[in-house]
Amino acid sequence: MPSTTTPRLGAHRTPAARLGVQVVHDLVSAIVTGEVAPGDLLPTETELCENFGVSRTVIRESMKRLEEKGMVSVVQGRGTQIAPQSEWNILDKVVLGTMIENDETLGILDELAVVRGQLESSIAAAAAGARSDDELLIIHGHLDTMHATAEQREAFAAADVAFHFAVMDVAGDRLASGIARSLSKRAGESSRYYGAPGPDAVRLTLDEHQRVYDAIEAGDAEAAAREMRDHIALAWERRRIRD
Missing domain, CATH: 1.10.10.10 (Winged helix-like DNA-binding domain superfamily/Winged helix DNA-binding domain)
Structure with missing residues (x-):
């Protein structure tokens, strides 16, 4: 009853x-x-x-x-x-944001990182097979902005997101990209998502994005998928606050 x-x-x-x-x-x-x-x-x-x-x-x-x-x-x-x-x-x-807000174990953000990694790895692979020279310039432009704003936390984070969204635009997978964008935005609204990345986080993040870009530029779908998946997993691992 x-x-x-x-x-x-x-x-x-x-x-x-x-x-x-x-x-x-x-x-x-x-x-x-x-x-x-x-x-x-x-x-x-x-x-x-x-x-x-x-x-x-x-x-x-x-x-x-x-x-x-x-x-x-x-x-x-x-x-x-x-x-x-x-x-x-x-x-x-509201649902996802509230779940993140009330999850003391960070389990939802752990799951979110895994799902993002799976989605964006397939998106990066698709982008590697579809990219044009003009689209590569756009993606690399966001990478350049990340380098230029390495000491400006908010601007760097915005350029990071723009890099990922540009890759999604190139891939053209509307469903996967729509879900990935939604997950990224909801996570980004929580301070817990940014956690405690450590002193080497910016340098490591730039290196990982460069490898993603290089794989897409080379048209290597397998490498693009691997580098994107590894980047998302490693970035969350760096930020995640431990008990």
């Missing part, structure tokens, strides 16, 4: 324009952290209105957003039930 759990939420107040956003974020957080578990029923609409101090319209819109994220389902005659994690839209900005 599913239980009905009232999340300990809504104690703070936010501007009216952001109430719905805050309600969704707080409920997603409650689901992600297990405060409400799969199979549990959310409180009634009236209880949620009182809990968050918002109108029924805000709660109803928030429930629609949660349904779109695959986190709840409406069970006729019983209420709104928490869906199993297998049904969540993991690539959703």
